[in-house]
Amino acid sequence: MEMKIVCLGTSSSIPTAKKNHSGFLIKTEKEQILVDCGEGIQRQFRKAEENPAKTTKILITHWHEDHTLGLAGLLKTMGVDSYAKTLHIYGPKATREKIHLFEQIYSRYKIQMEIHEVHSGTIYEDKQIKIETLPMNHGIITQAYSVTIKEQRRIDKAKLKKLKIPNSPLIGELQRGKDIKFNNKTIKAKDITYIQPGKKLTIILDTASNINTIELAKNSNLLICESTYSAEEQEQATEYKHLTTTEAATIAKKAKVTNLALVHISQKHHHRLPQLLKEAKKVFAKTTIPEDLDILTI
Numbered sequence: 001m002e003m004k005i006v007c008l009g010t011s012s013s014i015p016t017a018k019k020n021h022s023g024f025l026i027k028t029e030k031e032q033i034l035v036d037c038g039e040g041i042q043r044q045f046r047k048a049e050e051n052p053a054k055t056t057k058i059l060i061t062h063w064h065e066d067h068t069l070g071l072a073g074l075l076k077t078m079g080v081d082s083y084a085k086t087l088h089i090y091g092p093k094a095t096r097e098k099i100h101l102f103e104q105i106y107s108r109y110k111i112q113m114e115i116h117e118v119h120s121g122t123i124y125e126d127k128q129i130k131i132e133t134l135p136m137n138h139g140i141i142t143q144a145y146s147v148t149i150k151e152q153r154r155i156d157k158a159k160l161k162k163l164k165i166p167n168s169p170l171i172g173e174l175q176r177g178k179d180i181k182f183n184n185k186t187i188k189a190k191d192i193t194y195i196q197p198g199k200k201l202t203i204i205l206d207t208a209s210n211i212n213t214i215e216l217a218k219n220s221n222l223l224i225c226e227s228t229y230s231a232e233e234q235e236q237a238t239e240y241k242h243l244t245t246t247e248a249a250t251i252a253k254k255a256k257v258t259n260l261a262l263v264h265i266s267q268k269h270h271h272r273l274p275q276l277l278k279e280a281k282k283v284f285a286k287t288t289i290p291e292d293l294d295i296l297t298i
């Protein structure tokens with residue numbers, strides 16, 4: 001099972017013609033998870049040919065404008081589109097109050113919502129996926145998130161066909177790792193199934209360097225990480241509680257991730273992205289800087 005991440009918005013505090021305020025859409029077999037919803041994300045959905053009404057969960061990192069200004073409009077549109085499920089919104093403390101404020105300013109949303117205020121640990125888990133969070137260090141209360149597709153036992157269809165095992169509850173048994181009896185023979189689950197490894201994505205938006213970044217991102221297949229400043233701007237990065245290219249790359253290296261994608265780069269650096277990429281690659285070679293509407297797959 002693969003995970004697709006649509007980069008809806010990769011800008012920092014000020015959007016540009018090419019880069020929208022923050023928003024990342026994570027797509028798995030059963031879920032469509034939006035991480036942050038800056039201004040303009042609704043139109044980015046349309047440009048990416050994605051449907052906001054398919055969203056199952058929204059994860060909010062923090063309540064700075066560049067990460068949340070689009071939320072009021074998006075929730076309204078989902079109501080107009082007759083959203084039939086319960087939308088689960090996860091965010092830091094006071095998320096409930098903020099969303100209720102939208103309803104006071106505008107009107108009640110016509111969708112079922114459940115709001116979860118989170119701090120650390122596993123915040124959602126089912127048979128297929130797990131979502132974890134840890135607090136960051138960014139002036140206001142801020143969370144970062146990991147989404148993991150768990151490892152899964154898969155059936156080798158060629159072997160199944162060869163043994164002529166019909167579509168029956170026996171398949172379910174094998175999938176659960178149990179040996180079965182078929183045509184008076186015992187068929188061992190381990191001979192006909194294989195383990196598909198899990199996949200982990202971590203998204204860290206807006207933080208100063210802190211130990212939780214490494215803890216959360218540990219062994220991720222992909223780390224999407226803010227890199228507001230360039231390597232020589234360490235002082236500003238520390239003062240405004242953001243990361244430099246070098247710091248983001250150091251997190252990737254220490255957390256032993258496979259790939260790193262740098263986002264939330266200050267607009268003043270947009271004309272020199274190759275230079276910023278070079279800085280990060282000095283520390284962590286498998287780094288990229290995605291553009292808006294790029295799709296990353298793990």
Ligand SMILES: [Zn+2]
Binds near residue numbers: 012066067206
């Ligand atoms: Zn930001």
Ligand SMILES: [Zn+2]
Binds near residue numbers: 062064138206
């Ligand atoms: Zn921020």
